Amino acid sequence: SYELTQPPSVSVSPGQTARITCSGDALPKQYAYWYQQKPGQAPVLVIYKDSERPSGIPERFSGSSSGTTVTLTISGVQAEDEADYYCQSADSSGPGFGGGTKLTVL
Amino acid sequence: EVQLVESGGGLVQPGGSLRLSCAASGFTFSSYWMSWVRQAPGKGLEWVANIKQDGSEKYYVDSVKGRFTISRDNAKNSLYLQMNSLRAEDTAVYYCARVGYGMSGGFDYWGQGTLVTVSS
Numbered sequence: 001s002y003e004l005t006q007p008p009s010v011s012v013s014p015g016q017t018a019r020i021t022c023s024g025d026a027l028p029k030q031y032a033y034w035y036q037q038k039p040g041q042a043p044v045l046v047i048y049k050d051s052e053r054p055s056g057i058p059e060r061f062s063g064s065s066s067g068t069t070v071t072l073t074i075s076g077v078q079a080e081d082e083a084d085y086y087c088q089s090a091d092s093s094g095p096g097f098g099g100g101t102k103l104t105v106l
Numbered sequence: 107e108v109q110l111v112e113s114g115g116g117l118v119q120p121g122g123s124l125r126l127s128c129a130a131s132g133f134t135f136s137s138y139w140m141s142w143v144r145q146a147p148g149k150g151l152e153w154v155a156n157i158k159q160d161g162s163e164k165y166y167v168d169s170v171k172g173r174f175t176i177s178r179d180n181a182k183n184s185l186y187l188q189m190n191s192l193r194a195e196d197t198a199v200y201y202c203a204r205v206g207y208g209m210s211g212g213f214d215y216w217g218q219g220t221l222v223t224v225s226s
Contacts, residue, residue, distance in 0.1 A: 033212030035151070042201060042216040043151065049207060054214065086151050090210030094165050095141070095153040 002026060002096030004087050011104040018074040020101045022087030025068060032070040033088045034063060036081075037100075043086065047072060079105050108132040108215045110202045115220030122192050122224070128185040128202030128217055136160075136180040139205035141213060142187045144198035144222075154200070155187065156209060163209075170196075192224045 004024040012018040022032065032050050035043035045054055047063035050070060060075045070089075074081055082105045087098040114126040126142070142154040155176040156165045164176050175188040185202055199219040206214030 030210065031207065031212075033207075035213070037151075042218055043213070044216075045206075045212055045214050048212050048214065088151075088211055088213070094156065094167065095211045097151040097153065100150040 002089060002091040002093055004089060004096055004098035006085075006087060006098035006101045008099070009102045009104065011106055012077050013106045014079060015076055018077050018081070018103055020072045020074075020085050020087075020103065021069055022071070022098050023069045024089055024091075024096075024098075026091040027065065027068050027070055027089055030089045030091065032063070032065065034061075034072045035086045035088065037084045037086065038082075046085075074103070077103075077105055081105060108204065110204065110215055110217035112200065112202050112217045112220040115200065115222045117223045117225065118192055119226050120193060120224055123188070123190045124192065124222060126187040126189065126200055126202075126220060126222070130183045130185065130202075130204075133204070133215075135178075135183040139209050140178060140185045141203045141205055142176060142185075143201045143203050143213065143216075144196075145201070145219075146195075146198040149198075152198075156205065157185070158209065165209075189222070192222075194224050196222060197224045198222060 034047035037043040050065040051063040109131045111129045157176045173191045177186045201219045202217040203213035204215040
Protein backbone atom coordinates (compact mmCIF):
# COMPACT_ATOMS: atom_id res chain seq x y z
CA SER A 1 0.00 0.00 0.00
CA TYR A 2 0.91 3.65 -0.39
CA GLU A 3 3.44 4.97 2.13
CA LEU A 4 3.47 8.45 3.58
CA THR A 5 6.16 10.02 5.78
CA GLN A 6 5.47 11.86 9.03
CA PRO A 7 7.77 13.00 11.87
CA PRO A 8 7.51 10.59 14.82
CA SER A 9 6.92 13.32 17.36
CA VAL A 10 6.07 17.00 17.78
CA SER A 11 6.03 18.90 21.08
CA VAL A 12 4.42 22.25 21.82
CA SER A 13 3.37 24.27 24.85
CA PRO A 14 -0.30 25.04 25.47
CA GLY A 15 -1.52 27.96 23.38
CA GLN A 16 1.20 27.56 20.77
CA THR A 17 0.78 26.34 17.20
CA ALA A 18 1.59 22.75 16.25
CA ARG A 19 2.40 21.80 12.68
CA ILE A 20 2.57 18.18 11.56
CA THR A 21 3.81 17.43 8.06
CA CYS A 22 3.18 14.48 5.79
CA SER A 23 4.97 13.80 2.53
CA GLY A 24 4.20 11.47 -0.36
CA ASP A 25 4.71 11.33 -4.10
CA ALA A 26 1.02 11.11 -4.97
CA LEU A 27 -0.11 13.99 -2.77
CA PRO A 28 -0.19 16.51 -5.64
CA LYS A 29 -2.79 14.31 -7.32
CA GLN A 30 -4.70 12.78 -4.40
CA TYR A 31 -6.47 14.29 -1.44
CA ALA A 32 -5.08 13.90 2.06
CA TYR A 33 -6.98 13.13 5.23
CA TRP A 34 -5.96 13.53 8.87
CA TYR A 35 -7.01 11.46 11.89
CA GLN A 36 -6.61 11.99 15.62
CA GLN A 37 -6.28 8.94 17.83
CA LYS A 38 -6.21 9.02 21.62
CA PRO A 39 -5.05 5.99 23.66
CA GLY A 40 -7.53 3.13 23.62
CA GLN A 41 -9.86 4.91 21.19
CA ALA A 42 -10.70 4.62 17.51
CA PRO A 43 -9.32 7.24 15.12
CA VAL A 44 -11.38 10.36 14.45
CA LEU A 45 -11.31 12.23 11.14
CA VAL A 46 -10.24 15.85 11.75
CA ILE A 47 -9.44 17.04 8.20
CA TYR A 48 -10.70 15.74 4.85
CA LYS A 49 -9.82 16.61 1.26
CA ASP A 50 -6.63 18.40 2.32
CA SER A 51 -8.24 21.30 4.17
CA GLU A 52 -11.91 20.69 4.97
CA ARG A 53 -13.02 20.30 8.57
CA PRO A 54 -15.83 17.87 9.49
CA SER A 55 -18.67 19.18 11.60
CA GLY A 56 -17.85 19.06 15.28
CA ILE A 57 -14.10 19.50 14.81
CA PRO A 58 -12.81 22.68 16.46
CA GLU A 59 -11.74 25.56 14.21
CA ARG A 60 -8.21 25.40 15.59
CA PHE A 61 -7.63 22.37 13.35
CA SER A 62 -6.72 23.23 9.76
CA GLY A 63 -5.02 21.59 6.82
CA SER A 64 -3.00 22.77 3.85
CA SER A 65 -1.25 21.29 0.85
CA SER A 66 1.82 22.24 -1.16
CA GLY A 67 3.31 19.92 -3.74
CA THR A 68 4.24 16.58 -2.20
CA THR A 69 3.64 17.77 1.38
CA VAL A 70 0.48 18.31 3.36
CA THR A 71 0.37 19.94 6.79
CA LEU A 72 -1.99 19.67 9.74
CA THR A 73 -1.95 22.84 11.82
CA ILE A 74 -3.40 23.07 15.32
CA SER A 75 -3.61 26.68 16.48
CA GLY A 76 -3.81 27.47 20.17
CA VAL A 77 -3.05 23.88 21.20
CA GLN A 78 -4.92 22.61 24.23
CA ALA A 79 -4.02 19.78 26.58
CA GLU A 80 -6.83 17.68 25.12
CA ASP A 81 -5.12 17.76 21.71
CA GLU A 82 -2.38 15.45 22.96
CA ALA A 83 -2.78 12.38 20.75
CA ASP A 84 -1.38 10.47 17.80
CA TYR A 85 -2.10 12.00 14.40
CA TYR A 86 -2.12 10.08 11.13
CA CYS A 87 -2.24 11.35 7.57
CA GLN A 88 -3.82 9.20 4.87
CA SER A 89 -4.03 9.31 1.11
CA ALA A 90 -4.01 6.83 -1.77
CA ASP A 91 -2.32 5.79 -4.96
CA SER A 92 -2.88 3.02 -7.48
CA SER A 93 -2.09 0.39 -4.83
CA GLY A 94 -4.82 1.63 -2.53
CA PRO A 95 -5.13 3.76 0.60
CA GLY A 96 -2.11 4.28 2.80
CA PHE A 97 -1.33 5.91 6.13
CA GLY A 98 1.62 7.77 7.46
CA GLY A 99 3.46 6.23 10.38
CA GLY A 100 1.83 8.62 12.83
CA THR A 101 3.02 11.61 14.83
CA LYS A 102 2.75 11.76 18.59
CA LEU A 103 1.78 15.27 19.63
CA THR A 104 2.93 16.08 23.15
CA VAL A 105 1.54 19.14 24.91
CA LEU A 106 4.23 20.24 27.35
CA GLU B 107 -26.29 8.73 14.43
CA VAL B 108 -23.82 6.66 12.45
CA GLN B 109 -22.74 3.54 14.31
CA LEU B 110 -20.35 0.77 13.34
CA VAL B 111 -20.05 -2.17 15.73
CA GLU B 112 -17.46 -4.88 15.13
CA SER B 113 -17.54 -8.39 16.53
CA GLY B 114 -15.88 -11.74 16.05
CA GLY B 115 -12.37 -11.08 17.29
CA GLY B 116 -10.53 -13.40 19.63
CA LEU B 117 -7.57 -15.73 20.09
CA VAL B 118 -6.76 -18.07 17.22
CA GLN B 119 -3.82 -20.36 16.49
CA PRO B 120 -1.48 -19.72 13.55
CA GLY B 121 -3.00 -21.17 10.41
CA GLY B 122 -6.50 -20.80 11.78
CA SER B 123 -9.50 -18.83 10.58
CA LEU B 124 -11.74 -16.12 11.95
CA ARG B 125 -14.68 -14.15 10.60
CA LEU B 126 -15.18 -10.55 11.65
CA SER B 127 -18.52 -8.78 11.36
CA CYS B 128 -19.47 -5.12 11.40
CA ALA B 129 -23.05 -4.02 12.00
CA ALA B 130 -23.83 -0.60 10.52
CA SER B 131 -26.66 1.75 11.41
CA GLY B 132 -27.65 5.39 11.12
CA PHE B 133 -26.89 5.76 7.39
CA THR B 134 -27.73 4.20 4.02
CA PHE B 135 -25.19 1.37 4.14
CA SER B 136 -25.63 0.40 0.49
CA SER B 137 -24.50 3.87 -0.65
CA TYR B 138 -20.95 3.70 0.66
CA TRP B 139 -17.68 1.95 0.04
CA MET B 140 -16.61 0.23 3.25
CA SER B 141 -13.20 -0.78 4.57
CA TRP B 142 -11.31 -2.74 7.18
CA VAL B 143 -8.32 -1.03 8.77
CA ARG B 144 -6.07 -2.68 11.37
CA GLN B 145 -3.62 -1.58 14.01
CA ALA B 146 -1.03 -3.91 15.49
CA PRO B 147 -0.28 -3.39 19.19
CA GLY B 148 1.71 -0.18 19.64
CA LYS B 149 1.89 0.38 15.88
CA GLY B 150 0.27 2.59 13.27
CA LEU B 151 -2.81 2.19 11.10
CA GLU B 152 -2.83 -0.13 8.09
CA TRP B 153 -5.56 -0.33 5.46
CA VAL B 154 -6.57 -3.96 4.86
CA ALA B 155 -9.42 -4.09 2.33
CA ASN B 156 -12.12 -2.09 0.53
CA ILE B 157 -15.44 -3.12 -0.97
CA LYS B 158 -17.67 -1.20 -3.35
CA GLN B 159 -21.29 -0.39 -2.60
CA ASP B 160 -22.70 -3.39 -4.47
CA GLY B 161 -19.80 -5.72 -3.66
CA SER B 162 -18.66 -5.86 -7.29
CA GLU B 163 -15.17 -4.49 -6.59
CA LYS B 164 -12.84 -5.55 -3.79
CA TYR B 165 -9.27 -4.48 -3.08
CA TYR B 166 -6.71 -5.76 -0.60
CA VAL B 167 -3.31 -4.85 0.79
CA ASP B 168 -0.69 -7.20 -0.65
CA SER B 169 0.03 -8.90 2.69
CA VAL B 170 -3.50 -10.37 2.95
CA LYS B 171 -4.28 -11.15 -0.70
CA GLY B 172 -5.37 -14.76 -1.10
CA ARG B 173 -5.96 -15.16 2.66
CA PHE B 174 -8.61 -12.55 3.55
CA THR B 175 -11.97 -11.95 1.88
CA ILE B 176 -14.08 -8.86 2.38
CA SER B 177 -17.82 -9.09 1.77
CA ARG B 178 -21.04 -7.31 2.61
CA ASP B 179 -24.77 -7.95 2.97
CA ASN B 180 -26.65 -4.75 2.21
CA ALA B 181 -29.96 -6.29 3.29
CA LYS B 182 -28.47 -6.83 6.75
CA ASN B 183 -26.39 -3.61 6.81
CA SER B 184 -23.37 -5.73 7.56
CA LEU B 185 -19.71 -5.91 6.54
CA TYR B 186 -17.54 -8.99 6.95
CA LEU B 187 -13.91 -10.03 6.85
CA GLN B 188 -13.13 -13.71 6.46
CA MET B 189 -9.55 -14.30 7.59
CA ASN B 190 -7.86 -17.60 6.73
CA SER B 191 -4.31 -18.91 7.17
CA LEU B 192 -3.76 -16.43 9.97
CA ARG B 193 -0.24 -15.47 10.96
CA ALA B 194 1.25 -13.90 14.08
CA GLU B 195 1.72 -10.66 12.14
CA ASP B 196 -2.06 -10.43 11.63
CA THR B 197 -2.44 -9.75 15.36
CA ALA B 198 -4.13 -6.36 15.59
CA VAL B 199 -7.23 -4.40 16.44
CA TYR B 200 -9.43 -4.52 13.34
CA TYR B 201 -11.60 -1.50 12.64
CA CYS B 202 -14.58 -1.29 10.34
CA ALA B 203 -14.66 2.12 8.64
CA ARG B 204 -16.97 3.95 6.28
CA VAL B 205 -15.29 5.42 3.21
CA GLY B 206 -16.72 8.90 3.06
CA TYR B 207 -15.09 10.36 -0.02
CA GLY B 208 -14.83 7.92 -2.89
CA MET B 209 -13.14 4.53 -3.02
CA SER B 210 -9.76 5.70 -1.72
CA GLY B 211 -10.73 7.37 1.51
CA GLY B 212 -11.00 9.10 3.85
CA PHE B 213 -12.61 7.15 6.52
CA ASP B 214 -15.23 9.36 8.11
CA TYR B 215 -16.67 6.94 10.66
CA TRP B 216 -14.97 4.11 12.55
CA GLY B 217 -16.13 1.34 14.82
CA GLN B 218 -14.59 0.72 18.22
CA GLY B 219 -12.49 -2.16 16.89
CA THR B 220 -12.20 -5.85 17.64
CA LEU B 221 -8.95 -7.49 18.75
CA VAL B 222 -7.57 -10.46 16.85
CA THR B 223 -4.70 -12.32 18.49
CA VAL B 224 -2.88 -15.02 16.54
CA SER B 225 -0.82 -17.12 18.89
CA SER B 226 -0.21 -20.73 19.87
